Amino acid sequence: MRKYIFCVIFLFSIFAYSFINIYSNKDKLKAEIKECISLIEKEEVGSAINSFDEYAKSSLYKKMSFIEMYGFFQKLLYKNEINNFEYVKDKDGFLHFTEFYKGIENDYDKYARQVRRLAENAKNPNCKTIFVNPLGLYIENITRINDGYNPAKYDKEQDEFLFNLYENNVKVLDTRKTILEKNKNKEELFYKTDHHWTTQAEFYAFCDIVDYLNENFDANLDSDYYFRDINNYNLKLYKNSFIGSLARKAGIIYSGKDDYLFIEPKEQGKFSYFAHIKDNVEISRSGSFKDAFIVEKFLKDPDTYTEAKHMAYIGEISPYEVLKNEGNSSGPKVLFIRDSYLSASMCFLANLCSEIHSIWPLSENLNFDIEEFVEENDFDYIIVEAYPGNFNEEFFSFYKEAK
Amino acid sequence: MLFSSIVFLFYFLPIVLIVYFLLSFSRFLQNSWLLIVSLIFYAWGEPKNIVIMIGSILFNSVFGLLIEKNRKRKDICKLFLIIAIVLNVSILFVYKYLNFFIENINISQGKEILPILKLSLPIGISFFTFQALSYVIDVYKGKTKAEKNIFKVGLYISFFPQLIAGPIVQYNDIAEQLGNRKVTFRKLSIGCCRFVAGLAKKIILANSMAGLAENIFSWSSIGTHSYVVPSSLAWIGAIAYAFQIYFDFSAYSDMAIGLGLMFGFKFKENFNFPYVSKSISEFWRRWHISLTDWFKEYVYFPLGGSRVKNKDHLARNLLIVWVLTGLWHGAEWTFLVWGVWNFVFILFEKFTKFHLKLEKIPIFSHLYVVFVFVIGWVIFRANDLYQAGLMIMNMFMLNKNGFYSNMVPIILKEYAFIFLMCFVFATPITRKTNEYLMYKKIDGKNSVVYTVFYPVVMMMLFAISVSYLATGSYNPFIYFNF
Structure with a gap:
């Protein structure tokens, strides 16, 4: 029966x-x-x-319902690893990628020389290059996880790359130190379900970049300390509002939702934003800080499972972007060569610059040559940022040979 | 196409079932429908190899008829049989073994004498070739008559439930069912239960173990100079693989048997809890029974089997069977060595009967069998003999690799439930519990609770299995390449 x-x-x-x-x-x-x-x-x-x-x-x-069921089942099994150790959860609930064996031997000296050549070949002979080393999700002595889970740790690779950058006289802003000096509370620096920085950490990075440019190159940016003072920003907290990319295979029941802190300057200014996404697909916006840089759909009603709220600042990373400050034509002109970090930091920095250009070398849709772009445009600063997972030939695709 | 895929579960299977039952008024149309969908099922994996499958159906049908027609002329009959066997084996050889031979000739000469051919291995070629051989040999032996209806031969060779991973059905076991079978609600119900149980075993148990085994074997293959795999971790990997291969393959057999029942076919069992065996001979009476039976029927018995004049002949017959069994699984030295590994223990048991002495203390006989099959699976799983050696040396701390790994407690904690379920489902505990609950009477009545509880649990297992598929979790299938 x-x-x-x-x-x-x-x-x-x-x-x-x-x-x-x-x-x-x-x-x-x-x-x-x-x-x-x-x-x-x-x-x-x-x-x-x-x-x-x-x-x-x-x-x-109803695919996501099945994913939630999967997550629920994993939770019932009291599991801290997902999908055969693709991700692991630490004691504080942060999800991490795992890494058991680093098979790739990177030529860090070569990459460092490539970064050095950016300033050497720039149109502006006074152009300065700095490398911004991002604070990673696994933080030694702060992340709490049992031995044997093997969360991805990149300190060793980062140290080796930074050593080679120093050897090549490239200036380095190591946010592993600077951000932690400001705040050691990981919950305010990282999302539990995503490897990206929170807006707060992005704000710290913006402050650190300004401090660094001032200290090392007499940039004289934000001399009255207005834009580095968080009191001059409106803050809005969205409680339990989204899940990041690390949680998409296990769902909300397993990973929980993240809070999202939105930060925007009280002084909205006048800006424009342009992004080349792919052939015949471009975006332009202009107006206040919010009009130009903030993609409302990510704030208001994002798809919880596919659209992380932290993409509210200029949306998903594009191959080429330009952020213009219409009210500060005398400010410096900055080029970012970066990955998906620093999106919000760039927006905050736009308050102090005339133009910020951003290139994402990993994109297949980048439709110009980075070397020619650097040689034809008059930049004051070139800021390179790469997460250690992107230390590869595809990211460091420029100036492979000396000119 | 895999049974454990979204396309199969929510597109292929419902459509096939609905049309099949709509055609209930005509067995011919039902068989034709099953043949068509079986060819689509096969083509889904590697479309161009469908030609080989159709070719196999055609020439085996023709040779079956030629043998039948010339039954009184024994020489001609035998000649047709030999041609059919040569043709079947040649196709298998060309697609599966030729490159292996070329590679080894080139290696032995230290240069490339012959170029490697660009041939992709047709999915399930060993399974359907053995079924085709079974057909022509059974017709030759007179066990069954040649089938005049080519669709029936086609359906026998290509029937999708057992096409890519068996069980290897012998023609005389199924000939009657092709034309005359009953589709009953009882069969359909048992088939559904069997299918879902197999699906859950495959997705929840086999795939979980597969991930572990895959990681640990790949770390071992890196080599001790770059990555040390301590002994305890290596053992976890080896045991995980032993569970993976059992649950992967037996689950596929469960699903195949279940699907067969849904369409009214009754296939023989392919597994009977092999991991509880007390000897290697017993293990092989419980593991991949249809393959063991095939070799017994078409190789071992024709060679004389065990009823031979002296032990040399017995050893020779066993060696031939086990070398062929090893090579049937793949064209690699590892499979050959694995076959010989099994042969050595079976021969040893036959000659010394030492397993009978061990059986007096069951724990020892179980430990002996577990040790032999776990080491055997390591050889079977490794990419080559060097890797097999590396892994086995890791297991026995012969690579200066130490014993303890900090990953082992983590793996045991994370996979505690899965390991527990693997242990439980690898033994007849669940079957006995099921029987106990089924026949247990409370106040003279069967347990109502169990009648309700069973469908609920089975539906939950199905839903959890689909949830694993929805996440795109690791979903390999070992026997796909055989």
Whole structure:
């Protein structure tokens, strides 16, 4: 009897769910079938099958409910690792990537020389280059996790790279020290479900960059200390408002939601923002700080599972971006060569600059040569930032040879 | 296509089942439908290899008929059988073994004498070739008549539930069912239960163990100069792989048997709790039973089996069977050595009967069997003999690698439940519990609670399995390449 009951429930479930799954995605399914047919006509049957497999996985009806169920099951099992140690959770609930074996030997001296060549070849002979070394999610003596979980630790790689930068006379701002001097509370520096900095940490990084440029290059930025004073900003806390990329495989039940602190200057100023995303896809916005730099949809009603709130500052990183301060034409012109860190810091820094240009070397859609760009544009400062996971040939794609 | 995939569960299976039951008025149409969907199922993995499958169906059908037609002319009959065997084995050899031979010839000569051919291994080629061989040999032996309807031969060779991972069905076991089978609600129900139990075993147990084994074997393969794998960690990896291969393969057999039942077919069991065996001979009577039976029927018995004049012949027959069994799994020296490893222990048991003495103290006989199969699986799993040696040396602290790893307590803590379930489901405990609960009577009635509890638990297992698939968690399948 028990098997008969199960059989009826099971068959009803798979028929009903399959029907709903197909019906709820009918438009997507039609498009996918069209795509598959066109691939088959090109005699790419294998690609058509792979494409349909991917479609089936990604468009599963109520997929996130299943992910939540998975997370709930992992929680029931009292697990601190997810998907075969792809991620681990520390004692304070922060999710970390893991790393068991570093198979890649990076040539840090070569990368350091490449960074040095940026200033050497810049159009402006007085252009200064600094490397901003980001504070990583695993913080020695602060992160609490049992031995054996192997969260990704990058201090050794960072130290080796910084050593080579010093050897090549490249100035370095090591935010591992500077940010922790300001605040050692990890919950205020990192999200539990994402490896990016909180807005607060981004603000600290902005202050550190300004301090560093002033101390080392007499930049004389923010001389009245107005923009480095948090009291001159409006703060808004969004409680339990999003999950970051690290939690997308385990869901909210397992990882919990993160709070989000939004910071915007009280003095809104006048700015413009431009981003080249890919061929024929560009974005421009202008107006106040909020109008130009803040993508409201990430603040107001983001998809909890796919759109992290921290993308509110200029949205997802683009291959090439320009932040202009229309009210400060005499300010310095800065180039950032970076990864997905420093988005908010750049926005804060825009208050003190005339123009900030940002290049994301890892993008396939970057449609110009970085070397030519550096040689043709008159920058006062070039700021390079790379998370250690991006210490690779793809990021350091510029000045591989001396000119 | 994998059974443990979204496409199979929510597109392929419901459509196949609905159309199959709508065609209930005609067995011919039902079989034709199953043949068509089986070919689609096969083509989903590697579309261009569908030609090999169709070719295999065609020429085996033709040779079956030729043998049948010439039954009275024994020489011609034998000639057709030999041609059919040569053709089947040649296809298997070319796609599976030729490059292995070329590689080894080149290595032995120290230069590239012959170029490596760009051939992709057709999925499940060893399974469907053995089924095709079974068909022509059974027809030759007169165990069954040649099938005039090519669709039935096609369905026998390509039937999707057992196409890519068995069980290897012998033709005479299924010939009757192809044309005359009953699809009952009882069969359908048992089939659904079996399928879901297999799916859960595969996704929750086998895949979890697969991740562990994959990590530890890959760390071991880095080499001790760069990455030390302490003994305790190496043992965890080896045991995890032993569980992975058992739950992966037996789960696939469960799903295949379950799917077969849904369509009215009854396949023989392929596993019978091999890890509780008290000898290696017993292990192989419980592990991949359909392959063992196939070799017994078509190789071991024709060679004389155990009823031979002297022990030399017995040893020779066993060696042939075990070398072939090893090579059936793949064209690598590791598989050959693994086959010989099993042969050595089986021969030793046959000659000395020492396992009978061990059986008096069951713990010793179990430890002996576990030791032999765990080491055997390490050889089987390794990419080459060097890696196998490295891993085994790690297990026995012969690489100056020490014993303790700080990862072991973490792994044991994180995988405590999964390991516990692996131990439980690798033994007949659940079957016995199930039987106990099923027949336990309270006040003269079967337990109502269990009747309700069972479907709920099974549906939960199904939902959890789908949740693993939805996250895109690690989902390998070992026997795909065999």
